[in-house]
Amino acid sequence: MTDAVSTATRPAASDMVRRLPEYLMIWVPLLLSAAHLISFSIWTIWISFTPSTLVPVTGWVGLRNYTSVLASRNWQIAFDNLLLFGSAFVLLSLITGLLLAILLDQRIRGENVLRSIFLYPLAVSFVVTGTVWSWLLNPGIGIEKLAHDLGWASFHFDWLVNRDMAIWTIVIAAIWQSSGFAMALFLAGLRSVDADIIKAAQIDGAGPIRTYWRVILPTLWPITITVVVIQLQFAISAFDLVRALTNGGPGIATQLPALVVYDLMFQRSQLGRGAAAAVLMLLILLAVLLPYAAWRYVQRRQATHA
Amino acid sequence: MRDRSFAPSRILIYLVVTLFAAAYLAPLVVVVLNSLRTNEEIAQGSMIGWPQHLAWSNYALAWSGFCVAETCAGIRPYMLNSALITIPATIFSTMLGAVAGYAVSLWRFRGDSWIYGIVTLGLFLPQQMRLLPWTFVLRDIGLINTLSGLVLIHTIQGLSFTVLFCRNYYVAIPHELIRAARIDGAGFFRIFWRIILPLSSPILIVTVIWQFTHIWNEFLYGVTFTTGQQQPVTAALIALSAAIADIPQHGVQSAAVIIAALPTLLIYLLGGRYFVRGLTAGAVK
Numbered sequence: 001m002t003d004a005v006s007t008a009t010r011p012a013a014s015d016m017v018r019r020l021p022e023y024l025m026i027w028v029p030l031l032l033s034a035a036h037l038i039s040f041s042i043w044t045i046w047i048s049f050t051p052s053t054l055v056p057v058t059g060w061v062g063l064r065n066y067t068s069v070l071a072s073r074n075w076q077i078a079f080d081n082l083l084l085f086g087s088a089f090v091l092l093s094l095i096t097g098l099l100l101a102i103l104l105d106q107r108i109r110g111e112n113v114l115r116s117i118f119l120y121p122l123a124v125s126f127v128v129t130g131t132v133w134s135w136l137l138n139p140g141i142g143i144e145k146l147a148h149d150l151g152w153a154s155f156h157f158d159w160l161v162n163r164d165m166a167i168w169t170i171v172i173a174a175i176w177q178s179s180g181f182a183m184a185l186f187l188a189g190l191r192s193v194d195a196d197i198i199k200a201a202q203i204d205g206a207g208p209i210r211t212y213w214r215v216i217l218p219t220l221w222p223i224t225i226t227v228v229v230i231q232l233q234f235a236i237s238a239f240d241l242v243r244a245l246t247n248g249g250p251g252i253a254t255q256l257p258a259l260v261v262y263d264l265m266f267q268r269s270q271l272g273r274g275a276a277a278a279v280l281m282l283l284i285l286l287a288v289l290l291p292y293a294a295w296r297y298v299q300r301r302q303a304t305h306a
Numbered sequence: 307m308r309d310r311s312f313a314p315s316r317i318l319i320y321l322v323v324t325l326f327a328a329a330y331l332a333p334l335v336v337v338v339l340n341s342l343r344t345n346e347e348i349a350q351g352s353m354i355g356w357p358q359h360l361a362w363s364n365y366a367l368a369w370s371g372f373c374v375a376e377t378c379a380g381i382r383p384y385m386l387n388s389a390l391i392t393i394p395a396t397i398f399s400t401m402l403g404a405v406a407g408y409a410v411s412l413w414r415f416r417g418d419s420w421i422y423g424i425v426t427l428g429l430f431l432p433q434q435m436r437l438l439p440w441t442f443v444l445r446d447i448g449l450i451n452t453l454s455g456l457v458l459i460h461t462i463q464g465l466s467f468t469v470l471f472c473r474n475y476y477v478a479i480p481h482e483l484i485r486a487a488r489i490d491g492a493g494f495f496r497i498f499w500r501i502i503l504p505l506s507s508p509i510l511i512v513t514v515i516w517q518f519t520h521i522w523n524e525f526l527y528g529v530t531f532t533t534g535q536q537q538p539v540t541a542a543l544i545a546l547s548a549a550i551a552d553i554p555q556h557g558v559q560s561a562a563v564i565i566a567a568l569p570t571l572l573i574y575l576l577g578g579r580y581f582v583r584g585l586t587a588g589a590v591k
Contacts, residue, residue: 022494026409029402033465034424037431040439047438056442103323106316116578117327120334123574123581125523127540128567131547132333135340135353135556145352176330184582237432240525244544258526261434266530271438278434289430 041282048275056271065276074263075277078255081167082284085256086235088168090228093175097182097227098220102212104183105190115187119180126177130244133173134160137245163253166246170238170254173245178234182227189223190216222299229292236285257281340560341365348556361557368561373549381562383535384542388522389569390453391538395460396517400510402461403468408502410469411476412484413494422473428466433526436463444531451532459531460521467520468513471587475509476502508580515577516584519570539566 016023051061069075100118104111121129136142139158147155159165193216201215239258246254261281265274340348341364342357370380377383409415410422440459441450449455479502487497528538537545543566546559574581 019494025405025494026413026415029465030406030410030421030425030469032462033428033469034421036436036439036462037424037428037466040436041431043439044435044437056438100323100326103319103326106319108319108323114323114327116575117330119578119582120571120574121330122585123519123570124567125525125540125570127523127525127543128563129333131543131559131563132337134547136333136336138353141348141353141554141556143352143354146354149351176333180330181585184585188586233430237434239433240540243525244547258432258434261437262526262530265437275438278432278437281432281434285430285432 044275044278047271048279050272052271052275054269054271061272065272066280069260069264069273069277069280074252074255074260075257075280077252078257078260081254081256082236085167085170085174085238086232088171089174089235090231092171093179093182093231094224094227096175096179098186100179100183101186101190104187115184118183121177122180124177126238126240127244129173129177130241133169133176134245137169137172160246161250163250166250166254170242170245173241174235174238177241178231182231185223185227186220189220193219225292225295229288232288233285236281236288257284337560337563340556341368341564343557345555345557349554353556364557364561365565367558368565372546372555372558372562377535381539381542381546381565384537384539385565387453387532387536388538388540391456391460391528392518392521395457395464395521396514398457398461399464399468399517400513403465403513404472404503404506404510405498406465406469407472407474408476408498409494411473412479412481412502413497422469425466426470428463429470437526437530440527440531451536453532453536455531456527456538459527460517460524464517464521467516471513471516471584472506472509474587475506479505511577512580512584512587515573515580518573519581522570542566 047056048065049060049062050057051059051064104114108114137157137160139145139161142157142160144155144157147157159169197215198211201211206214237258238256239262242248242254242256242259248255248259257277258281261274261277263274264270264277268274336354339355339357340353342360342362343355344361344364347358347361348355368381370382372378372380406425410418444450444455444459449458483501484497487501492500522538523540524538525540525544529541529544532538532541543562546562550559
């Protein structure tokens with residue numbers, strides 16, 4: 001609609017010059033941003049089809065980089081870990097976040113202070129979180145050592161150095177860091193539930209638990225899906241936290257896709273394979289985001305038609 | 307359900323909330339306490355304990371004493387690096403984002419929704435898809451292993467967020483306001499300065515806090531594109547843990563962690579409301 005003003009008369013050449021600063025200011029940042037997103041994606045995809053190792057080279061190897069990444073033990077462990085870490089982390093942080101939001105919604109004293117406590121980890125870097133949890137979970141100096149010093153000699157908590165359990169230390173640290181995010185969104189959702197609906201349920205004789213289960217929680221579905229998608233997006237690209245907490249170890253027990261990409265690109269100088277692993281990460285992400293985008297689209301259409 | 311009586315159920319609620327709060331605070335408390343214990347004291351016991359006497363010297367050592375990769379200047383040069391990356395990148399990306407957000411929401415031009423749509427895809431594109439291209443670009447323009455290179459990256463990549471934040475905020479400004487100003491002959495910049503900017507402080511605070519926190523805490527680009535003395539503090543912390551893995555100095559390390567986390571924690575304490583608004587604004591994208 002506002003186009004009418006700018007295209008009413010074809011701008012004369014002098015007008016174009018006069019408005020040059022304006023065009024530059026509008027277009028340069030937007031074009032730089034858009035162009036880097038598109039060209040960098042294409043660039044990385046292209047490299048993934050070339051035999052590049054130390055430096056990018058031209059050439060075409062088809063899907064060979066992909067098959068070799070997919071066949072590598074490193075990637076297979078990383079992918080299995082991602083499935084476990086992604087589902088456990090998302091589920092547990094949803095439950096924690098929802099529980100905290102419901103508790104904070106009970107008109108309790110000190111709500112602001114408590115909310116700040118549950119959210120402050122989000123202001124801290126994953127490097128710091130990972131470092132601190134690597135101390136706490138280290139059996140030699142952390143919680144296990146404390147229990148031993150206090151006289152509980154049989155206490156055992158060595159997940160950090162236990163191949164089978166190490167991935168759970170990342171789950172713990174990730175939940176500590178970002179369940180507050182789920183709480184913040186759920187709390188906003190709870191606060192926007194229509195008070196009349198709640199009152200109606202109470203008049204019908206529903207107790208608090210029944211009211212939550214039957215009336216309030218169902219309204220939180222859209223928020224839940226948003227939280228799940230954002231947390232999954234974090235899980236898929238998780239790098240800093242793992243790097244600081246376990247660095248993929250012990251051995252490669254806590255390898256994740258982002259670490260495989262970094263390892264291939266910058267430690268093994270396998271640019272083609274590293275790019276292929278990055279594209280695989282993007283595909284995993286799209287498997288989450290595209291259904292979400294479709295769902296959002298349907299929701300919006302329903303909202304406009306209603 | 308929402309009464310204020312002190313029934314047993316209320317006590318249970320307070321009990322559970324307090325336990326959770328303790329669990330969330332525990333890691334911070336542990337690190338703060340450790341930053342005041344001597345390395346020997348920690349080595350004898352565990353990381354979890356009360357300081358016998360306050361070892362403030364940990365902070366002095368962490369700030370300017372201990373050695374990372376053969377340079378013994380503490381964490382100070384890396385804090386400075388982080389500041390020199392974060393502050394300019396935050397300012398640039400916020401300013402450019404505000405102007406672009408205003409352009410796509412209120413000024414409008416041909417192709418605006420297209421380019422806006424592409425720019426916001428940057429919220430989703432993993433960093434790993436951009437690592438190699440950035441490496442080559444930075445090398446070609448001579449900015450590899452420089453702070454300016456990281457400022458450039460964070461400015462361009464930050465635009466995806468800043469444009470989104472500002473655009474979603476400016477959309478609510480009535481178009482009539484802009485149309486009237488244009489009929490009066492006000493141009494693009496005059497409208498921005500006189501009408502848009504004075505209305506913008508809430509969203510600019512949200513954007514600045516968001517950008518500062520994210521850039522300060524960023525690690526992957528820092529560790530990929532810089533080495534040694536050019537690294538931001540997140541990368542230096544990792545280098546520090548690797549460097550002193552043989553002879554642990556957990557007291558000094560704890561102090562270094564506190565110092566590195568302090569800027570974003572302070573911003574969170576001062577602007578928590580805006581911080582949360584940024585979180586939810588980023589979520590409803």
